[in-house]
Amino acid sequence: MAFRSQLKIRFGDIDRAGIVYYPRFMHYFHVALEEFFAGELAIEYHAMVETQRIGLPTVHLQTDFSRPFSYGDNIEVEVSVLKVGRSSITFGYRVFKQGENESRIIGCNVTVCLNMDTFEKVGIPTWFRQLLEQQLKVGET
Amino acid sequence: MAFRSQLKIRFGDIDRAGIVYYPRFMHYFHVALEEFFAGELAIEYHAMVETQRIGLPTVHLQTDFSRPFSYGDNIEVEVSVLKVGRSSITFGYRVFKQGENESRIIGCNVTVCLNMDTFEKVGIPTWFRQLLEQQLKVGET
Amino acid sequence: MAFRSQLKIRFGDIDRAGIVYYPRFMHYFHVALEEFFAGELAIEYHAMVETQRIGLPTVHLQTDFSRPFSYGDNIEVEVSVLKVGRSSITFGYRVFKQGENESRIIGCNVTVCLNMDTFEKVGIPTWFRQLLEQQLKVGET
Amino acid sequence: MAFRSQLKIRFGDIDRAGIVYYPRFMHYFHVALEEFFAGELAIEYHAMVETQRIGLPTVHLQTDFSRPFSYGDNIEVEVSVLKVGRSSITFGYRVFKQGENESRIIGCNVTVCLNMDTFEKVGIPTWFRQLLEQQLKVGET
Numbered sequence: 001m002a003f004r005s006q007l008k009i010r011f012g013d014i015d016r017a018g019i020v021y022y023p024r025f026m027h028y029f030h031v032a033l034e035e036f037f038a039g040e041l042a043i044e045y046h047a048m049v050e051t052q053r054i055g056l057p058t059v060h061l062q063t064d065f066s067r068p069f070s071y072g073d074n075i076e077v078e079v080s081v082l083k084v085g086r087s088s089i090t091f092g093y094r095v096f097k098q099g100e101n102e103s104r105i106i107g108c109n110v111t112v113c114l115n116m117d118t119f120e121k122v123g124i125p126t127w128f129r130q131l132l133e134q135q136l137k138v139g140e141t
Numbered sequence: 142m143a144f145r146s147q148l149k150i151r152f153g154d155i156d157r158a159g160i161v162y163y164p165r166f167m168h169y170f171h172v173a174l175e176e177f178f179a180g181e182l183a184i185e186y187h188a189m190v191e192t193q194r195i196g197l198p199t200v201h202l203q204t205d206f207s208r209p210f211s212y213g214d215n216i217e218v219e220v221s222v223l224k225v226g227r228s229s230i231t232f233g234y235r236v237f238k239q240g241e242n243e244s245r246i247i248g249c250n251v252t253v254c255l256n257m258d259t260f261e262k263v264g265i266p267t268w269f270r271q272l273l274e275q276q277l278k279v280g281e282t
Numbered sequence: 283m284a285f286r287s288q289l290k291i292r293f294g295d296i297d298r299a300g301i302v303y304y305p306r307f308m309h310y311f312h313v314a315l316e317e318f319f320a321g322e323l324a325i326e327y328h329a330m331v332e333t334q335r336i337g338l339p340t341v342h343l344q345t346d347f348s349r350p351f352s353y354g355d356n357i358e359v360e361v362s363v364l365k366v367g368r369s370s371i372t373f374g375y376r377v378f379k380q381g382e383n384e385s386r387i388i389g390c391n392v393t394v395c396l397n398m399d400t401f402e403k404v405g406i407p408t409w410f411r412q413l414l415e416q417q418l419k420v421g422e423t
Numbered sequence: 424m425a426f427r428s429q430l431k432i433r434f435g436d437i438d439r440a441g442i443v444y445y446p447r448f449m450h451y452f453h454v455a456l457e458e459f460f461a462g463e464l465a466i467e468y469h470a471m472v473e474t475q476r477i478g479l480p481t482v483h484l485q486t487d488f489s490r491p492f493s494y495g496d497n498i499e500v501e502v503s504v505l506k507v508g509r510s511s512i513t514f515g516y517r518v519f520k521q522g523e524n525e526s527r528i529i530g531c532n533v534t535v536c537l538n539m540d541t542f543e544k545v546g547i548p549t550w551f552r553q554l555l556e557q558q559l560k561v562g563e564t
Contacts, residue, residue, distance in 0.1 A: 011313075011444070016187065016437055016494065017257060019198060023164055023435065030162075031292050046157065050157075059205065060204070062204075066200070151453070152454075152468055156293060159298060164294065186434055212467075212469040213467055299480075303453075304453075305450045339442060339488070343486045343530075345483070346483050348482070
């Protein structure tokens with residue numbers, strides 16, 4: 001089963017209209033991705049930058065919002081690896097209200113591997129590619 | 142010429158890798174949209190919710206990032222109206238580093254008109270549609 | 283024992299210097315306060331505004347930071363009621379790194395009860411005062 | 424006359440109660456401080472960390488909020504240097520609604536100079552001390 005991160009809609013996340021200020025969902029995506037790294041890829045997201053000197057800037061982002069969330073909602077952000085290219089990785093996100101079977105938000109972002117010392121695009125290192133490809137199989141089952 | 146909002150990359154916007162934490166760009170999009178409402182549509186974004194009781198939740202978001210921004214960069218966020226449907230509006234965004242001719246980020250979001258009292262989708266009110274359609278013409282020139 | 287909210291330092295919380303961008307701590311305080319309302323006062327923070335029509339704007343804030351936090355740190359934000367006035371409430375906060383006995387941040391904020399319909403200061407309603415005064419006793423033990 | 428940074432209250436800054444989510448003011452303080460560095464101290468805030476390898480973490484923060492701000496308010500954040508110690512600097516902030524003579528928020532934060540390579544407290548470098556002391560005189564006039 002795909003990895004899910006548990007989050008909660010906070011007062012500072014909702015706007016004047018009582019629904020989540022949409023840029024906050026991109027922050028949720030990122031938080032869930034960090035949890036995914038620590039929990040599934042067994043490497044802290046931060047260590048990618050600090051230790052491995054690999055940055056993962058987003059080059060493409062796409063999201064569909066079908067139903068809104070409100071203050072206090074407990075949400076689950078599912079993270080999966082959708083595609084592994086030579087230097088690019090596509091992560092998928094689905095956001096559920098806890099207890100519901102149907103997602104309310106579906107999104108993905110494409111990131112590229114960057115050498116943090118030269119700021120140049122590099123191929124995905126083998127050790128990292130292996131971790132990502134294991135996740136591709138998780139998604140298939 | 143299309144409307145542009147002037148912004149600046151702040152310390153709190155950049156991440157550990159020294160580039161902008163990407164969810165911040167969605168906040169920039171929103172800030173630029175608010176400026177667009179006040180400057181081009183002649184209605185404060187907030188008044189849409191407060192006075193007109195019309196919410197504009199985002200149902201689709203798409204963004205391509207081709208080159209990163211750094212701390213202190215002065216940026217210009219261009220806002221345009223790409224499409225006006227029965228109840229949906231598509232806004233386009235292009236982000237430039239000041240002084241450059243080529244945009245570094247291109248994005249759009251689709252919003253739907255919501256009656257804030259019933260939370261139901263409604264057709265775009267005539268007065269608002271007229272304002273939006275004038276902007277479509279700006280985009281064509 | 284005083285109430286504690288469990289949080290984690292995220293990538294988007296740290297700045298270029300690798301430590302938490304300090305305004306984020308005020309957000310953590312607020313998130314912990316919301317948890318405190320739900321968990322200890324048995325009323326959702328949001329319901330204060332929505333249902334009870336009582337706002338709690340902050341009129342005074344004070345914080346001392348003795349040691350910094352880093353990415354990935356698991357933190358505990360302790361919330362307590364320090365003082366209950368006629369219309370004002372003082373909440374106390376202490377932030378610990380998980381597993382440490384000494385807090386790294388100590389703060390408080392004074393809030394006043396506001397009638398959300400008239401935007402005028404009002405005395406703390408009896409039902410709310412009773413909940414708060416129980417918490418004062420928790421702090422004493 | 425003291426330095427002032429011009430800002431505007433945005434949709435994402437206000438909360439469900441229609442007033443500014445208070446942690447946002449600390450972000451405004453920081454943005455104004457960055458402008459103060461670039462405009463008055465003639466050094467980009469970022470360059471302090473990047474080039475001079477000096478961090479300025481906040482060790483104390485104090486703020487009084489006397490009147491709230493609403494969406495769309497144009498605000499001015501005044502920044503001044505209140506005190507220069509051996510390794511600590513106290514910055515003062517006053518927030519005005521544009522056109523008003525009386526501030527609505529008064530605050531200060533104490534920062535200490537940190538060597539970013541050793542993460543140890545250091546005395547304020549002479550070149551920086553001179554810039555700061557000039558600002559003390561501005562405050563006196």
